[in-house]
Amino acid sequence: QSALTQPPSASGSPGQSVTISCTGTSSDVGGYNFVSWYQQHPGKAPKLMIYEVTKRPSGVPDRFSGSKTGNTASLTVSGLQAEDEADYYCSSYAGSNNYMVFGGGTKLTVL
């Protein structure tokens, strides 16, 4: 069982928006502003999409955005495109004991 809870699947039509949640506790997501999101296509390495809750690395489209309320972080993908179909994982710093934790992943399907 993963430390952070994500829905196993999400879907949306091209052009629509979809939001993926990531629920932790006050010891990880709620306690630090170090939530990040990764995109992984089949057979490929993960790619950093969001870090520090809301920041986008250079080259990541602004269709991807992150937010956090309490112990739950969210990734929103706006203007869905076919190439957004992938697995998405959240992660969070969890203090010096557990250090880093991941969510179980969400498979995003573009209908």
Added chain:
Amino acid sequence: EVQLVESGGGLVKPGGSLRLSCAASGFTFSGYTMNWVRQAPGKGLEWVSSLSSTNTYIYYEDSVKGRFTISRDNAKNSLYLQMNSLRAEDTAVYYCARDSRSGYAFDIWGQGTMVTVSS
């Protein structure tokens, strides 16, 4: 080009050992915390271990504590993971990943190396 290339994976029997390597290029390796993250077949990502730039801080996921050892050679731009007492549940693709400048996010990943623990 910023790049991480893992090697050393393979098939090993339960109880056996394996040493993974990660060769870094295109950035100042000695300035970054480095990490190992694994992914069992068909499963999600799991953080395994992290090592700070000057070896000051070392962290391990609970299930690998006492069995795995992370290390680095900044002169060779390389990260290592010595894995002992391997179990079937250690079977996974092992990724080397660089910490972002601000920390606690993995901004560069290698292509991964497969470790299979089976008799």
